[in-house]
Amino acid sequence: MSCANLVRRPHTTLFPPPTIPSCTKVIHFYSDYIQLLHRCIESKSLKEGKIVHQHLLKHNNSDPIVLDKLTRLYISFNLLDVARRVFDKIPNPERKNNVKLWNQMIRAYAWKGPFERAINLYYEMIETGVTPNKFTYPFVLKACSGSQAVEDGKMVHDQARQNGLDSDVYICTALVDFYAKCGCLVEARKVFDEMPERDLVAWNAMLAGLSQNGMYGDAMRLAVHMQEEGLCPNPSTVVAVLPAIGEVKGLSQGKAVHGYCVRRSFHSDVMVSTGLLDMYGKCGCLVYASRIFGTMGVKNEVTWGAMIGAYVSCDFASQSLELYEQMLLQDGLCPSPVILGTILRACSNLTDLRRGRQIHGGIVKSGYLIDLMVCNTLLSMYAKCGIIEDAVRLFGVMESKDSVSYNAIISGCAQNGKAKEALVIFQEMQLSGVEPDLTTMVSFLPACSHLAALQHGACGHSKSIVSGFTSDTSICNALIDMYSKCGKVITARLVFDRMHTRDIVSWNAMIFGYGIHGLGKKAVLLFHDMQIAGVHPDDVTFICLLSACSHSGLVDEGKKWFFAMSQDFLITPRMEHYVCMVDLLGRAGLLYEAQSFIEKMPYDPDVCVWSALLAACKTHRNIELGEEVSNKIQSMGHKNSGNFVILSNMYSVAGRWDDAAHVRIIQRDQGFKKSPGCSWVEINGVIHAFVGGDRSHPHSAEIYKKLEDLLMAMKSLGYQSESSFVFQDVEEEEKESILLCHSEKLAVTFGILTLGSDKPILVTKNLRICGDCHEALKYITIITRREITVRDASRFHHFKDGICNCGDFW
Numbered sequence: 001m002s003c004a005n006l007v008r009r010p011h012t013t014l015f016p017p018p019t020i021p022s023c024t025k026v027i028h029f030y031s032d033y034i035q036l037l038h039r040c041i042e043s044k045s046l047k048e049g050k051i052v053h054q055h056l057l058k059h060n061n062s063d064p065i066v067l068d069k070l071t072r073l074y075i076s077f078n079l080l081d082v083a084r085r086v087f088d089k090i091p092n093p094e095r096k097n098n099v100k101l102w103n104q105m106i107r108a109y110a111w112k113g114p115f116e117r118a119i120n121l122y123y124e125m126i127e128t129g130v131t132p133n134k135f136t137y138p139f140v141l142k143a144c145s146g147s148q149a150v151e152d153g154k155m156v157h158d159q160a161r162q163n164g165l166d167s168d169v170y171i172c173t174a175l176v177d178f179y180a181k182c183g184c185l186v187e188a189r190k191v192f193d194e195m196p197e198r199d200l201v202a203w204n205a206m207l208a209g210l211s212q213n214g215m216y217g218d219a220m221r222l223a224v225h226m227q228e229e230g231l232c233p234n235p236s237t238v239v240a241v242l243p244a245i246g247e248v249k250g251l252s253q254g255k256a257v258h259g260y261c262v263r264r265s266f267h268s269d270v271m272v273s274t275g276l277l278d279m280y281g282k283c284g285c286l287v288y289a290s291r292i293f294g295t296m297g298v299k300n301e302v303t304w305g306a307m308i309g310a311y312v313s314c315d316f317a318s319q320s321l322e323l324y325e326q327m328l329l330q331d332g333l334c335p336s337p338v339i340l341g342t343i344l345r346a347c348s349n350l351t352d353l354r355r356g357r358q359i360h361g362g363i364v365k366s367g368y369l370i371d372l373m374v375c376n377t378l379l380s381m382y383a384k385c386g387i388i389e390d391a392v393r394l395f396g397v398m399e400s401k402d403s404v405s406y407n408a409i410i411s412g413c414a415q416n417g418k419a420k421e422a423l424v425i426f427q428e429m430q431l432s433g434v435e436p437d438l439t440t441m442v443s444f445l446p447a448c449s450h451l452a453a454l455q456h457g458a459c460g461h462s463k464s465i466v467s468g469f470t471s472d473t474s475i476c477n478a479l480i481d482m483y484s485k486c487g488k489v490i491t492a493r494l495v496f497d498r499m500h501t502r503d504i505v506s507w508n509a510m511i512f513g514y515g516i517h518g519l520g521k522k523a524v525l526l527f528h529d530m531q532i533a534g535v536h537p538d539d540v541t542f543i544c545l546l547s548a549c550s551h552s553g554l555v556d557e558g559k560k561w562f563f564a565m566s567q568d569f570l571i572t573p574r575m576e577h578y579v580c581m582v583d584l585l586g587r588a589g590l591l592y593e594a595q596s597f598i599e600k601m602p603y604d605p606d607v608c609v610w611s612a613l614l615a616a617c618k619t620h621r622n623i624e625l626g627e628e629v630s631n632k633i634q635s636m637g638h639k640n641s642g643n644f645v646i647l648s649n650m651y652s653v654a655g656r657w658d659d660a661a662h663v664r665i666i667q668r669d670q671g672f673k674k675s676p677g678c679s680w681v682e683i684n685g686v687i688h689a690f691v692g693g694d695r696s697h698p699h700s701a702e703i704y705k706k707l708e709d710l711l712m713a714m715k716s717l718g719y720q721s722e723s724s725f726v727f728q729d730v731e732e733e734e735k736e737s738i739l740l741c742h743s744e745k746l747a748v749t750f751g752i753l754t755l756g757s758d759k760p761i762l763v764t765k766n767l768r769i770c771g772d773c774h775e776a777l778k779y780i781t782i783i784t785r786r787e788i789t790v791r792d793a794s795r796f797h798h799f800k801d802g803i804c805n806c807g808d809f810w
Contacts, residue, residue, distance in 0.1 A: 037069040041076050049073045064094035068101055075108045080117075083108065095128065103135050110143040118143035119152050126159075134165050138174035145181040153178045169195065173202040180209020200231055208240040216244035220253065235266045242275035246282030254279045270296070274303045281310020304330075305339040308346075317346040321355065337368055341377040348384040356381045376404045383412025392421070403429075403437050411443035414450070420687055422447035423456055438469045445478035452764040452791055454486040455685045477505045484513030487762045487789040487796060504538055512544040517796045518806050520552025527561075539571050546580035550587055551795050551806075558584045579608050586616025591625055607633055679743035679765045683754050690746040703749050707740055710749065714779040721772055744773045744790055752784055760787040768792045778802045 033052065040049035053070060067090045074083035087095075087105055095101070102125045109118030122140040125132065132140075137160045144153035157175055160166045166175075172195045179188035192198070192206045203226045210219035223241045227233065233241075238261060245254045258276055261267040267276065273296050280289040289310045296303060304327045311320035324343045327333055335343070340363060347356035360378060368374050375398050382391035395401070395409045406429040413422035426444050429436060436444070441464050448457035461470075461479055469475045476499045483492035496502070496510045507530045514523035527545050530537065537545075542565045549558030562581055565571045578601055585594035594613050598605050610633050617626035680689040690697065697703065711719075721740075744765050751761035769792040777788050781799045788799040798805040 033063075033066050034069050037066070037073055041069075041073050044076070046073075046077050062089065062091070064090050064098075068094075068098065071101060072104060075104055078108070078112055080108055080112060084117075092128070095130075097130075099130055099133055099136070102130055103133070103139060106136065106143070107139040110139045110146065113146065115143040115147035115149075119147070119149060122156070132159070132163070134168050134171055137165065137171045141171075141174040141178040145178040148182055150182045150184065153182065167196050169197055169199055169202065173199070173205055176202060176209065177205040180205060180213065183213055185209060185213055185215065198229075200234060200237070203231060204234075204236045204240055207237060211240055211244040214247070216247045219244035220248070220250070233260070235269050235272050238266055239271050239275045242279045246279040249283050251283040251285065254283060270298050270300060270303065274300075274306050277303065277310065278306040281306065281313060284314055286310060286314050286316065299330075301327075301333055301336050301339065304333065305336060305342060308339060309342045312342055312346045312349070315349070317349040320346045321350075321352075334366070335362075337371040337374045340368060340374050344374075344377040344381045348381045351385050353385045353387060356385065370399060372398075372400055372402060372405070376402075376408055379405060379408040379412065383408060383416065386416055388412050388416040388418055395425075401432070401434065403434055403440060406434055407437070407439045407443055410440060410447070414443055414447040419447040419450040419453075423451070423453060423687075436463065436467075438467075438472055438475060441467075441469055442474055442478055445475075445482045449478075449482045449485040451680065451682070451687055452486045452762055453682050453685075453687060454488065454762060455682055457482045457486055471500055473499065473501055473503055473506065477503075477509050480506065480509040480513060484509070484516065485791065487517075487791060487798075489513050489517045489519065489796075502533075502535070504535060504541070507535055508538075508540050508544050511541065511548060515544055515548025515551055515795075516791075517798070518551050520548045520554045520557070523548035523552075524554070524557060524561075537569060537571075539574060539577070542569075542571065542573075543576050543580060546577060546584060550580060550584040553588055553807075555584060555588045555590070575606055575608065578605065579612050582609055582612040583616070586613055587619070589616075589620050591616055591620060591622055595625065595629075607636055610636075677743045677765065677767050679747040679763050681747040681751050681761065681763050683751065688747070688750060690743045690750070692743045693741040694743065694746060697746075697750070699750065699753065702753055703746055706749050706753055707745060710780060710783060711740060713783045714776060717779055717782065719776065719779045721776075742770060742773050744769055745776065748777065748780065748788055748790075751788075752780075752786075757784075757786065760789065762789045762791070765790060765792045768794050769797060774804065774808075778804060 033056065036052050037049060040046070040052065049070075053073075056066065056070070067086055071083050071087045071090070074080070074086060083105065087101070090098070090101075102121070106118045106121050106125070109115065109121065118140060122132075122136070122143075125136075137156060140156055141153055144150075144156065157166070160168075160171055160175075165171050172191055175191045176188050179185070179191065188206065188209050192202065195202060203222070207219055207222055207226070210216075210222060219241060223233070223237065226237070238257060242254070242257065244250075245257065254276075257279075258267070261272055261276065266272045273292055277289045277292045277296075280286075280292065289307065293299070293303070293307045304323070308320045308323050308327070311317070311323060320343065324335070324339070324346075327335065327339075340359065344356060344359060347353075347359065356378075363369055363374055363378070375394065378394055379391050382388070382394065391409060391412050395405065398405060406425065410422045410425050410429075413419065413425065422444065426436070426440070426447075429440070441460055445457060445460050448454070448460060457479075460482075464470050464475050464479070470479075476495055479495045480492045483489065483495065492510065492513050496506060499506060507526070511523045511526050511530075514520070514526060523545060527537070527541070530541075542561065545561055546558050549555070549561070558581065562573070562577065565577070566573060578598070582594045582598060585591075585597060591613070594616065598609055598613065601609075610629050614626060614629045614633065617623070617629060677692045678689060680687050682688075688697065694700070695704075744763055747763040747765075748761055751763065755761060769790055773790075774797065777790065777797075777799045779802065781788055782802045790797045790799070795806070
């Protein structure tokens with residue numbers, strides 16, 4: 001009797017129950033059900049299987065063998081919830097003796113999930129008194145690796161050992177696979193090494209584990225060892241070892257593996273071909289990668305993703321976008337989260353915001369916005385395109401966040417002028433329980449540098465020490481930069497001296513640190529130490545060195561190293577080096593020598609070179625040359641707010657108010673705005689910002705009262721306001737009032753009010769400090785008997801006992 005015939009005859013009773021069945025009839029009765037269910041499983045006839053199930057329910061059939069067969073039916077169709085309900089109805093004595101059915105249920109969950117149900121069912125099996133066999137353990141271990149349940153897996157390992165099955169080749173292979181996928185490579189290797197016999201599957205599991213966990217050298221050595229043991233690699237071996245070859249860029253080994261695949265006809269396997277393609281892409285051989293891709297008859301989404309990734313990793317982002325468009329035209333292919341992440345990286349590399357937004361829209365429609373990797377890549381894309389507001393908005397709505405999420409947003413904020421927001425998000429990260437890693441600190445410390453947030457930076461240093469990050473060169477480089485820019489150049493040097501290894505960035509950062517603090521001679525000495533240490537300077541080194549000479553007035557020294565750069569070190573000067581030289585000569589008052597230097601440049605000077613000379617003309621009040629330079633800048637078509645401001649201020653200092661007003665009108669009409677002076681000071685870990693004339697601060701009344709008191713005290717010591725630094729045509733009394741409200745004076749005064757009398761004050765300013773504030777702060781150090789440091793846009797000024805370390809040369 002077949003299910004099909006019964007369905008065609010709906011009026012026929014399927015199994016009319018006998019009124020008083022004999023034992024023989026009952027046996028045949030159940031046997032027919034079992035045969036029908038068996039046929040449904042074989043013919044994959046779910047509909048007919050359900051008809052049989054309905055009939056069983058109608059007749060209250062609870063025979064264990066029939067329920068067993070029903071459970072298997074639903075398992076075969078991956079209807080695990082229904083299968084579990086039927087399974088649970090099997091009477092306990094029969095279930096207890098049916099280890100095979102337990103294994104089938106555990107295996108079904110282990111393959112299809114939820115993995116936790118497989119593990120829970122295993123524990124229920126143990127509690128019921130069912131003894132697992134050698135097939136049970138591989139199934140439950142697969143579930144443990146799928147859910148990263150390391151402790152559960154170790155318990156399963158112990159129970160297999162107790163049952164004397166821990167030497168079984170299948171169980172050992174499953175243990176190797178479990179430990180490797182959970183990142184426990186020491187345990188995986190121990191199980192592998194202690195196996196009494198190893199088949200090819202075991203070797204492949206160990207190889208894949210090493211490769212997936214970044215131990216590429218070990219993976220390649222193990223592949224060689226496997227062949228020495230007499231085993232021939234199969235396609236799974238090749239697929240496991242190719243990522244390792246790609247990551248170490250072992251092109252010659254990759255070609256050898258490719259040749260082996262051709263000889264063994266493995267290259268027609270889609271997984272092997274995809275692995276070869278990916279390997280060539282990572283080795284930078286796009287020609288070979290694209291050739292394999294073009295000859296493949298079958299391409300799955302992994303293949304397309306590998307080719308797109310190869311283009312991105314080889315900096316052919318435009319081609320990757322074209323290939324992505326081709327993939328979207330293929331029937332049955334949808335971009336996976338991995339492909340979407342890769343193509344977003346291409347948009348980042350091209351700063352293609354339009355395409356990035358389109359892909360974002362597609363991600364939302366496809367429901368992939370819940371994928372953490374996709375969200376993290378979106379964050380990075382917006383940050384790299386400079387759209388930090390969108391990145392912050394996306395970060396706020398993300399359902400889950402990991403260290404990569406926080407790193408992307410912290411780095412994006414720090415790189416896009418949102419340093420304060422970066423510090424806030426770093427604090428949120430710690431409160432959320434996500435542990436900062438090395439990448440976090442590399443992004444966080446520059447944010448501290450930008451704000452001169454010493455307390456935050458010092459905490460970051462402590463965190464780095466506790467976490468063991470200070471053995472990393474990039475962290476130490478960031479710490480040198482942070483301490484230098486927070487006014488602690490001595491601490492920066494301590495970090496430098498204690499580094500295990502130094503790269504060129506380390507030396508450059510320390511030379512630059514000395515330069516901005518006006519310690520040019522120490523910068524030159526360190527440059528000599530660098531040469532003694534055998535480190536060859538690069539072009540950035542000379543920018544740092546020349547800048548240091550400029551800030552310290554070391555004109556002859558600067559000239560010497562500028563010419564030595566090309567003659568002795570074979571480094572061709574870039575535009576930045578010429579800017580440094582013009583700045584060096586201009587600061588020293590050698591304006592016409594600087595002009596002559598510019599005119600003798602081997603290529604056309606850009607606006608930065610002329611702007612450096614214009615700034616020097618303002619400092620030394622050479623209006624005639626300043627006008628000439630300003631005209632050159634404007635004739636180049638490069639107009640910016642800074643050059644307008646410099647020229648206007650020069651006219652104001654000379655009392656040429658009409659000319660100053662005319663420049664400001666031109667500036668306004670062309671849409672340029674002067675950046676307002678802003679200063680900030682860190683008080684107990686909180687950043688307080690001030691702008692000129694600011695009265696929005698909660699303590700404004702106290703600040704202005706204290707300023708008036710300080711002004712009286714300064715006057716008694718002989719201070720006279722430098723009214724030439726007021727660039728408005730107003731009365732002298734009003735000029736004094738304007739000068740009193742400069743942002744750096746407000747920030748310093750707030751520091752005096754809130755910090756202990758023995759604590760130094762560090763203020764950061766976005767523009768150069770004005771001459772009046774520079775003079776006033778000398779007097780304030782005498783009155784308050786404390787050290788004051790100001791980091792302006794150009795350098796540090798360390799005030800102590802009425803003197804500034806710049807020697808009035810800045």
